[in-house]
Amino acid sequence: MARLWPRRRPAAATRTTEEHVETVPPPRPRPFWPWLLLLLLLVLGALAASWYFANRGETVEAKSVPNVVGLQRGEAERRLEDSGFEVERKDIVSARSAGVVLDQRPTSGTRYGEGGIVVLSVARSAARVDVPDVTGVPTAAAMDRLRVAGLQGRAQTIASRRPKGQVLRQVPVAGTEVPKDSPVVLIVSAGQQLVDVPDVVGLTAGNATKQLADAGFRTRVRQVASSEPAGTVIAQKPGGGSRAPRGQVIRINVARGETQTTTTVVTTRARPSQGTVPDVVGLDEQSATQTIEDAGFRVRVQDRTVTDSSQDGVVLQQLPRGGTRRTGTTVTIVVGRLQ
Numbered sequence: 001m002a003r004l005w006p007r008r009r010p011a012a013a014t015r016t017t018e019e020h021v022e023t024v025p026p027p028r029p030r031p032f033w034p035w036l037l038l039l040l041l042l043v044l045g046a047l048a049a050s051w052y053f054a055n056r057g058e059t060v061e062a063k064s065v066p067n068v069v070g071l072q073r074g075e076a077e078r079r080l081e082d083s084g085f086e087v088e089r090k091d092i093v094s095a096r097s098a099g100v101v102l103d104q105r106p107t108s109g110t111r112y113g114e115g116g117i118v119v120l121s122v123a124r125s126a127a128r129v130d131v132p133d134v135t136g137v138p139t140a141a142a143m144d145r146l147r148v149a150g151l152q153g154r155a156q157t158i159a160s161r162r163p164k165g166q167v168l169r170q171v172p173v174a175g176t177e178v179p180k181d182s183p184v185v186l187i188v189s190a191g192q193q194l195v196d197v198p199d200v201v202g203l204t205a206g207n208a209t210k211q212l213a214d215a216g217f218r219t220r221v222r223q224v225a226s227s228e229p230a231g232t233v234i235a236q237k238p239g240g241g242s243r244a245p246r247g248q249v250i251r252i253n254v255a256r257g258e259t260q261t262t263t264t265v266v267t268t269r270a271r272p273s274q275g276t277v278p279d280v281v282g283l284d285e286q287s288a289t290q291t292i293e294d295a296g297f298r299v300r301v302q303d304r305t306v307t308d309s310s311q312d313g314v315v316l317q318q319l320p321r322g323g324t325r326r327t328g329t330t331v332t333i334v335v336g337r338l339q
Helices: 011-022 033-058 073-082 139-148 205-214 258-270 285-294
Strands: 062-064 086-093 101-105 111-113 117-124 128-130 152-158 167-171 177-179 183-189 194-196 218-224 233-237 243-245 249-255 298-306 315-319 330-338
Touching: 073 086, 073 101, 073 117, 139 152, 139 167, 139 183, 205 218, 205 233, 205 249, 218 285, 285 298, 285 315, 285 330, 298 315
Parallel strands: 086 117, 152 183, 218 249, 298 330
Antiparallel strands: 062 111, 101 117, 128 177, 167 183, 194 243, 233 249, 315 330
């Protein structure tokens, strides 16, 4: 007789199959840390190579430090500098002869980079000291520094454009070795000295310039058209009777003369002529101005601070340069002004 339902599988077989499916594990992921380690090594290698190539040209050659202990300071410094080292001195009060090298760091025979600093301990007498640098500081501070160094300061004032009380110079100069309690003279600024400006309107340009110079002023002359006689001062700035710092420039306007002015105007309008700019470098301001204006040009003055008294009031530069051919232009001159 035929069966109407499917034959059931044995229970043991079914469990075996199910147990087999359950025991298959999923695939394990590959670890990522080896790749991070490799990337880190590559970065470090690149940085090391970059540092090497950037600094290999700066490698300093090592040299042996010579022995200079027992030598005089000058000879010791010369030997070290000839070997390519820099020297720094440290004074030590000692009973030995002044100037003798007592010790050195690094010691002799040490392999040291070229250009390195070698510190020398140098004997000095307790009765001698180095003069400190006090230029540019207020007088009170300068006196304190000298007192601490065992020196006596003495101040002398002079008129100057520098702030009042500032030390301009010192004698002896900084770094000089002198006996203890020696005097040090300080040249101190008294500030700008105001003096009366003389009234020079109506005088000739020559007399006006002389009076202003005698009063301690410098003069800038500008020629202008006027009906007054040629060469007469018709205006000044600052005006007469005012007070101004000694050494200041006083501008005076000098009459050119009516006839000369008229002739110049007519000639210029008829046919503008091309002239050669005169070379005035090295001349004083007044002579340079007169020379340029006589050549038919206008003058513009620019000041430049100088420290050399030989350049005070002298034309240091001009634009356009001398020898240039120009028509109706302005010549700029740069004049030195002593600081």
